[in-house]
Amino acid sequence: MFLQGTYNGWIVALSGVIAILASYSALNITSKISHAKGTTKYFWLMAGALVMGSGVWSMHFVGMLAFHLHAAVKYDVWMTLLSLLASIVSSFIAFYITMPKNVNWIKIAFGGFFMGSGIVTMHYVGMAAMIMPVELSYDRTLWALSALIAFVASYAALLLFLRFRNQSTSSGLKWLSAVVMGFAICGMHYTGMRAARFHGHGTAQMPDGPAVDYFLLYGVTVTIFLILFVSWGAMFFDRHVLERMAFLDALTGLPNRNEMNRFFESHHGRDEIGVLFLDLDQFKAINDTLGHHVGDLLIQEVGHRLRRFIDADRSAFRIGGDEFLFILKRCRPEQAEQLAGDILQSVKQGFRIEGNELYVTGSIGISIGRLGESDLLRKADTAMYKAKGLGKNRYCVYTDEMGIKEVRKMEIEKDLHQALDRGQFYLVYQPKWNVRRNDLHGFEALIRWEHPRLGLVSPQEFIPVAEETGLIVPMTKWTIEEACRQCKEWHERGIVQPVSVNLSAKLLQTDHLMEWIPGILRDVALAPRFLELEITESMVLYDIQETVRQLRFLRDLGVRISMDDFGTGYSSIGLLDRLPLDTLKLDRLFTQDLDTPSKRAILQAIVLMAENLHLDVIAEGVENQEHIDYLTQLGCYVMQGYYYGKPMRNDDMEQWIRAPR
Numbered sequence: 001m002f003l004q005g006t007y008n009g010w011i012v013a014l015s016g017v018i019a020i021l022a023s024y025s026a027l028n029i030t031s032k033i034s035h036a037k038g039t040t041k042y043f044w045l046m047a048g049a050l051v052m053g054s055g056v057w058s059m060h061f062v063g064m065l066a067f068h069l070h071a072a073v074k075y076d077v078w079m080t081l082l083s084l085l086a087s088i089v090s091s092f093i094a095f096y097i098t099m100p101k102n103v104n105w106i107k108i109a110f111g112g113f114f115m116g117s118g119i120v121t122m123h124y125v126g127m128a129a130m131i132m133p134v135e136l137s138y139d140r141t142l143w144a145l146s147a148l149i150a151f152v153a154s155y156a157a158l159l160l161f162l163r164f165r166n167q168s169t170s171s172g173l174k175w176l177s178a179v180v181m182g183f184a185i186c187g188m189h190y191t192g193m194r195a196a197r198f199h200g201h202g203t204a205q206m207p208d209g210p211a212v213d214y215f216l217l218y219g220v221t222v223t224i225f226l227i228l229f230v231s232w233g234a235m236f237f238d239r240h241v242l243e244r245m246a247f248l249d250a251l252t253g254l255p256n257r258n259e260m261n262r263f264f265e266s267h268h269g270r271d272e273i274g275v276l277f278l279d280l281d282q283f284k285a286i287n288d289t290l291g292h293h294v295g296d297l298l299i300q301e302v303g304h305r306l307r308r309f310i311d312a313d314r315s316a317f318r319i320g321g322d323e324f325l326f327i328l329k330r331c332r333p334e335q336a337e338q339l340a341g342d343i344l345q346s347v348k349q350g351f352r353i354e355g356n357e358l359y360v361t362g363s364i365g366i367s368i369g370r371l372g373e374s375d376l377l378r379k380a381d382t383a384m385y386k387a388k389g390l391g392k393n394r395y396c397v398y399t400d401e402m403g404i405k406e407v408r409k410m411e412i413e414k415d416l417h418q419a420l421d422r423g424q425f426y427l428v429y430q431p432k433w434n435v436r437r438n439d440l441h442g443f444e445a446l447i448r449w450e451h452p453r454l455g456l457v458s459p460q461e462f463i464p465v466a467e468e469t470g471l472i473v474p475m476t477k478w479t480i481e482e483a484c485r486q487c488k489e490w491h492e493r494g495i496v497q498p499v500s501v502n503l504s505a506k507l508l509q510t511d512h513l514m515e516w517i518p519g520i521l522r523d524v525a526l527a528p529r530f531l532e533l534e535i536t537e538s539m540v541l542y543d544i545q546e547t548v549r550q551l552r553f554l555r556d557l558g559v560r561i562s563m564d565d566f567g568t569g570y571s572s573i574g575l576l577d578r579l580p581l582d583t584l585k586l587d588r589l590f591t592q593d594l595d596t597p598s599k600r601a602i603l604q605a606i607v608l609m610a611e612n613l614h615l616d617v618i619a620e621g622v623e624n625q626e627h628i629d630y631l632t633q634l635g636c637y638v639m640q641g642y643y644y645g646k647p648m649r650n651d652d653m654e655q656w657i658r659a660p661r
């Protein structure tokens, strides 16, 4: 005889709620693995599979408790546990396949297949775990239908969820996918139950027990809610604790750049705020010489000191390696400057780190403006660079003038790249004059840049940029080629004069010159003695031996070498006899200072020394007759300066040469 079961409607509803809640939690938990790294990934995967597996399992048992078969039923413990395991393992596989970032529909189909098989296996193993005095058989069509529901609905649920998992606004759609997954579980279960046929033996009819085993019902329900509760706890922890950590700097415990961005994005108002951008001056050197470990400890200590300046209106951030930022609410300029001064003072105190006594200083840029102005940070940064430029260990308040300079510098940096290809450079030539022979002594080639928008840009402005970016190398090659070509052309027109070209430090750090110069001279058929290269003392200091080697090679070719701007900067007189030189060019500042007796005495000594070293002396910056008189008295006869001629283009040169003098 067939036994007919009856359902308790409330418990059926409970089973549906369990299925949906478990699906929702499991999907959300596992979706975390798409941004998680390393072992955290597996943590979320395990947690998701556990919630999903036990959810399916609980739903099944609550569903079974809703079903009252007028027969006593017990469960085989091992088979029951096996059904739980099947459910967890298949959820794990399904999530493992589908949850990483780039999934396609094939992966989702596989995922749906494993999820579905898990639900089906769980159900029928769970059924087999029943120990009861009745026989169980299944209707094949309904059995197949139950499996189909599990597969299709699992696939649909995964598809939906994966489509919307990254949109925080679509939590409704996430719930929808949980409902579809719940439908996969419950639909399968109740269809599976319809497929079940219970055959009684008549005599085996048991006396009616209580309609529902409440003990089991509460047990299973409490367990599943406990699991859900724990999983929500984990997600809460993740959102509110781990995510918070993403906004803190691990080394100093100060808020990090993310937090700073969040501050600027989320705070708007009419209040004036001050932004202080602090950058340590010697950090890179410390990192390079003492190692990153010491560097890290130093940053930690600096962070510690900066903490003292934090209060309700002042927050500090670590926004990069050795960069810190202060934001001052309701800020008056004097307050910002006061704080900057205090910070610099505090940073300047020595640090004891692992037995090293370390001294660092900082440079601070300050900008003040309305909250919500997007460029406050950039302005503070600009002012910080200004502070560095002024010699470090100081602060600078941003001014609009700095901004204009900054914009111009950026434009120069951006456009310098194409200037050579676009033919925007040209050379001008300044004559050198020998007063004793009253004759031309040669020309110095000086570069000019005709910028399409900014007009004529001075080499003082773009040469440093070219040096920073390495563009100086091709630029110098062009200059030497152009100057040699021009020089050759003068020779052909009867102006037989040498030309000098300025070098840059970058060039002596490679072998470029030794490669180029013989080739260039050969190509234009210019005798080497007509080319002169101007170096400066700072270039030599980089690597004296290497410089000497290259200069000697060039000088052996016949090229002449002169020391430019002599007397400024390093004044390494001790090096003069080691360097293969032909000429000393006295810096403009000497000429300008000749009315000071002490300066005249120094110059006298230099001229004497040069004579003994068999060096020619050229005075730069000669602007008037007085200069000429002083210089000739001191024994210097070759001069260059506005008095004789400004740097000029080749076209103007002919006129200059023909002019009576």
Ligand code: C2E
Residues within 6 Å of the ligand: 430, 445, 446, 447, 458, 459, 460, 463, 479, 501, 502, 503, 504, 564, 565, 588, 620, 621, 622, 623, 640, 641, 642, 643, 647
């Ligand atoms: P420098 O090599 O000392 O060049 C002399 C500078 O003094 C030139 O400025 C020239 O115009 C200026 N000058 C000449 N006579 C007088 C004078 O009587 N009074 C005053 N006040 N100034 C005078 P310029 O052309 O602006 O060049 C500036 C600097 O830029 C040069 O100083 C040189 O260091 C660099 N430079 C120029 N052209 C090149 C180049 O082709 N390559 C490299 N690497 N540097 C260059």
Ligand code: CA
Residues within 6 Å of the ligand: 444, 502, 534, 564
């Ligand atoms: Ca020069």
Ligand code: CA
Residues within 6 Å of the ligand: 564, 565, 585, 587, 588, 620
């Ligand atoms: Ca010079």
